[in-house]
Amino acid sequence: MNKIVQIDPDQVEDVGPLYAARKKVYPQKVSGTFRRIKWGLMAFCLGVYYFLPFVRWNRGLGAPDQAVLIDLPNSRFYFFFIELWPQEVYYFTGLLILAAITLFLMNSVGGRIWCGYLCPQTVWTDLFYAVERLVEGDRRERMKKDASAHRWTLERISELVLKHSIWLMIAWWTGGAWVLYFTDAPTLVKELVTFQAPAIAYIWIAILTATTYLLAGFMREQVCVYMCPWPRIQAALTDEWALNVTYRYDRGEKRMSVKKANELRSLGQHAGDCVDCYQCVAVCPTGIDIRNGPQLDCIQCGLCIDACDTVMKKIGRPTRLISYDNDINIQRRIEGKPPIYRIVRPRTIIYTAMIALVGGIMVYTLATRSLLDINVLHDRNPVAVKLSDGSIRNAYTVRFLNKRGFDRVVAIDIDGPQDAKLHVVGGDSITPDRPMIVLGRDGTTELRVLVTAPSDRNPEKSIPVKFRVTDIGLGEVASATDNFVAP
Amino acid sequence: MAETELDHVSGKTTTGHQWDGIKELNTPLPRWWVLTFYATIIWAIGYWVVYPAWPLLWSNTTGLIKYSSRADVGVELANLEKIRGDKMVALGAASLEDIEKDPALLALARARGKAAFGDNCAPCHGSGGAGAKGFPNLNDDDWLWGGSLEQIQQTIQFGARSGNAKAHEGAMLAFGKDGILKKDEIVTVANYVRSLSGLPASQGYNAAAGAKLFADNCSSCHGENGKGNKELGAPDLTDKIWLYGSDEATVIETITNGRGGVMPAWVGRLDPSTIKALAVYVHTLGGGK
Numbered sequence: 001m002n003k004i005v006q007i008d009p010d011q012v013e014d015v016g017p018l019y020a021a022r023k024k025v026y027p028q029k030v031s032g033t034f035r036r037i038k039w040g041l042m043a044f045c046l047g048v049y050y051f052l053p054f055v056r057w058n059r060g061l062g063a064p065d066q067a068v069l070i071d072l073p074n075s076r077f078y079f080f081f082i083e084l085w086p087q088e089v090y091y092f093t094g095l096l097i098l099a100a101i102t103l104f105l106m107n108s109v110g111g112r113i114w115c116g117y118l119c120p121q122t123v124w125t126d127l128f129y130a131v132e133r134l135v136e137g138d139r140r141e142r143m144k145k146d147a148s149a150h151r152w153t154l155e156r157i158s159e160l161v162l163k164h165s166i167w168l169m170i171a172w173w174t175g176g177a178w179v180l181y182f183t184d185a186p187t188l189v190k191e192l193v194t195f196q197a198p199a200i201a202y203i204w205i206a207i208l209t210a211t212t213y214l215l216a217g218f219m220r221e222q223v224c225v226y227m228c229p230w231p232r233i234q235a236a237l238t239d240e241w242a243l244n245v246t247y248r249y250d251r252g253e254k255r256m257s258v259k260k261a262n263e264l265r266s267l268g269q270h271a272g273d274c275v276d277c278y279q280c281v282a283v284c285p286t287g288i289d290i291r292n293g294p295q296l297d298c299i300q301c302g303l304c305i306d307a308c309d310t311v312m313k314k315i316g317r318p319t320r321l322i323s324y325d326n327d328i329n330i331q332r333r334i335e336g337k338p339p340i341y342r343i344v345r346p347r348t349i350i351y352t353a354m355i356a357l358v359g360g361i362m363v364y365t366l367a368t369r370s371l372l373d374i375n376v377l378h379d380r381n382p383v384a385v386k387l388s389d390g391s392i393r394n395a396y397t398v399r400f401l402n403k404r405g406f407d408r409v410v411a412i413d414i415d416g417p418q419d420a421k422l423h424v425v426g427g428d429s430i431t432p433d434r435p436m437i438v439l440g441r442d443g444t445t446e447l448r449v450l451v452t453a454p455s456d457r458n459p460e461k462s463i464p465v466k467f468r469v470t471d472i473g474l475g476e477v478a479s480a481t482d483n484f485v486a487p
Numbered sequence: 488m489a490e491t492e493l494d495h496v497s498g499k500t501t502t503g504h505q506w507d508g509i510k511e512l513n514t515p516l517p518r519w520w521v522l523t524f525y526a527t528i529i530w531a532i533g534y535w536v537v538y539p540a541w542p543l544l545w546s547n548t549t550g551l552i553k554y555s556s557r558a559d560v561g562v563e564l565a566n567l568e569k570i571r572g573d574k575m576v577a578l579g580a581a582s583l584e585d586i587e588k589d590p591a592l593l594a595l596a597r598a599r600g601k602a603a604f605g606d607n608c609a610p611c612h613g614s615g616g617a618g619a620k621g622f623p624n625l626n627d628d629d630w631l632w633g634g635s636l637e638q639i640q641q642t643i644q645f646g647a648r649s650g651n652a653k654a655h656e657g658a659m660l661a662f663g664k665d666g667i668l669k670k671d672e673i674v675t676v677a678n679y680v681r682s683l684s685g686l687p688a689s690q691g692y693n694a695a696a697g698a699k700l701f702a703d704n705c706s707s708c709h710g711e712n713g714k715g716n717k718e719l720g721a722p723d724l725t726d727k728i729w730l731y732g733s734d735e736a737t738v739i740e741t742i743t744n745g746r747g748g749v750m751p752a753w754v755g756r757l758d759p760s761t762i763k764a765l766a767v768y769v770h771t772l773g774g775g776k
Contacts, residue, residue: 019522020515219519226517381615385626385773388726395626395773425771426593446594450773 024146025221025287027129028139028279032306041117042126050173053180057081060405063442070182076442082366083442085403094362098355105351107234109343110324111244115230116301121223122285124174124216128167129285135163139282167217168209175208221286224299231296241342243324245300247280247291250333251321258315273317280304280322290322372410372439373401374469376480384487386455393452394484400447400469402439409472411436416465417453417484424449436472451484461486575599579760583636586767593767600768603761607753616772620731621748626772629728631720634776638717640766644754647720651752657708657719663743668704676700677738683713683725686733 057067057080064071069078077084084091106113115122136142136159145156179201180188191197192205215223224231238244252274256264261271274291281289283303288295290304302324309319329339379395387393402408413434414422424435425448439445451465468479491503494512504511534540538550549555578586578596586592605614611622618624623631632642632655647655662668668676678688679697688694702711708721715723722730730748731741753762769775 019518019520021518222517222519226520379615381613382617382624382626385617385624386727387627387774388629388723388728390727393626393773425773426587426590448597448771448773 022222023287025285026139026142026282027285027287027303028282028307029133030279030283030303030307030310032309034302034306038117038126038301038303042123045118045120045123046127050177053177053185059083063405064184066184068181069184072182083403085401088369091362091366094358097358098362101351101354101358103230104237105348105355107237108239108242108347108351111238111242112231112234112298112300115224115234115299116245119299121215121228122299122301124170124212125220125285127170128216128220131166131170132163135159135166164217167213171209171212171216172205174212175205178208179204221297221299224286225297235296239347240326240328241345241347243326243341244294245290245298245302245305245322246325246327246330247274247293247322248320248325248330248333249291250330252291273312273321275311275315277311279307279311283307370476370478371403372469372471372476372478373403374467374478374480375399375401376467376482378482378485382487384485386487387452390456391452391454392458392484392486393450394465396449396451396467396482398447398449398467400437400439400445402441402443402445404441406441408439408441408474409436410439410469411472412449413468413470414451414465415468417451417463418457420451420453420465420484422449422451453484455486458484458486571599575758575760575764578763583640583763583766583770586763587636587771593771596764596767597771599761599764600766603757603765604768607757608765616769621746623730624728625769626774627728628774628776629723629726630717630774630776631722631730633717634770634774636766636770636775639769639775640762642750643762643765643769644752646752647750648747649749649752651754654752655720655750657721658747659721659741659745661743661745662704664745668700668742672700673739673742674735676705677735677742680705680713680724680738680742681733681735684727684733689735 052068053066055067056065057078058065059078064078066078067080069076071078075086103114132142136145145159176192183201188197188201192201219227252272254272255274255276256272258275261273261275264271280291281287281304283306284290285301285303286297286299288297290298305320305322305324308322312319312321325339329341332339375398377397377399379397383394385393385395398412400410411431411434412422412424414420422433422435424437437445437447449467463484464481465484466479466481468477470477491500491513492510493500494510497512499512499514501510502513535548536550537552538554539547540550541548574595578592578599581589581592586596604612604616608616612618612625613622616625618626623629628634630638632638632647641653642655645651645653645655648658660667663670663673674689675693675697678692679694679701682688682694682697701709701713705713708719709715709724710721713724715721729737731737731746753765757765
């Protein structure tokens, strides 16, 4: 059958152009369990995204009171009770690892849960489709309007203007909410309204308005099919036990009309439940036919399940002809065995354990991290200085980190060379052996510290010296070790 | 042009390209992708016209807007000087002692001083002020002309033997070259000087003769007990720090030929607030009195 034949190129339609025009998708309205889940998750995700910047969190005087804030000018990230400094960026690495493994876990349990319900591309596209449906009507009307020869009526134009206005408004809100995460939200809103905001805020709002409008209004499923790497990775990561949105062909085939199926069943013969109504195709936001089996274009949003269930109820057949299932169970049903579901299996156990491990490490390090720290840098030129009485002095640049939201008094002392004396440049202290300094709140303090010791008591070429900083009030201690070197 | 044909398995046609019998299916790109690709080409042409782009033999095309990253740096540097100028006013107004007491001013002075030191002082004194033979170490506590803030500032301003009217004057005489002392007397007094800081004397050295020679020739500048005189820049001979070296041969050389290193005057070459910053920086290197 598959004999290759020479053909006349003129007779083939898809010869010639180097590009393919997009086949526009017109998803139909649908209702049911998964639609309700999607509405709920959409409301939740958008609600968090749009309103989180306005949540306040009291951190005391002088500190920002925004619960979630990325403060780039001051290099601080605030998340409720957590404040991170730039050198703690590894927590974000941890978050990314957690996000990746969570994605793998979702995939091994229920396929593309992320794609179907949570991905911003899906959520905003879903919202834009809802607007389109509200303004232009359902699938058939929209198809008719697009195909109509007399499309530029006043009514049609006003409809399109309305649709794009609402889209742009949503897109503007999306870009607007984004910039609120980078500065005090209520202040910026006031500035934006009175046109006093910095240009960079308007530029970013414009950029994100444009991307939202283009990606959710026009690119839509093409982002998933052409641009996103996850469908490819997902296909490589899945296994035979993972539940995916599946057409149960054991039940559905052979497709036939309701009438014919009833006749066959009355004769005691097998008849397929699929009545070939194409409702699953009509509601699909990526415009595919789920009955063709697993495919890259399927984002597994579950809307075809709702559509099929509606039809099955109408014709009095059991629901879930399309459902979260896998090929193993389809084969078992064909063999007359009960289906088995293995959510708990090595793969999911390992993923869960990895999530627990990474999350545990992050929580542990966050809970036990020091809010007082000290870094010591030995002077390199000169490494050591001989004084007129023959004693040796080494100079160090010491940086103190106070991650608390208040000023505090600390004492510095050292451990190492015999009879060593400590002097903080610019810091006259009433306690010369253990100089005390004030560390400003939420910042670093750099000081020049001199250590002097008699050479006859310290004959070694190099002696380890430990710098210790103690919070007088709280008793917190931090230390760093360097060397005391002879010339 | 090779033949295109229909591939029955995929239902697609081939492009007609063929390599070792492997044929390429025609899988068209999405239109938006191709349009974006064309847009980038047009953008690139626009870029060539507007920005500097093409290398010519001795220069390059400058572009319509005459953009230059070098000019940008110039503007940034001018801005920096302006910002720095504003801050340096505060430095110029405060006294040297007040600068050291105010942590913010101290940090500013040390930062400015460090930069100015690297630009102007490091060639002789070393980038960290560690000095070298003949060039004093500024980290230690031994000062030829005094180690207080004011004294350091004065030395930076007018220098030593610099020719400036207010410069520190006074040099080590060439006792040997000028015939003031004979060779064996120089050896004797050199051993006496070394003994002042506890260094061992050579064989056959007459301590009493050394002491007398010192009192007659050296004590007028270095003091009766060799403690030096900062008015004249005469070093303390009893401490452990030697600008030119403490071995007998070097001390003999110093007495024979004299010494008189030059520190240039910086007044007029550096603005007053920079000199202040330098004084504070040097003072806080560790040895300041």
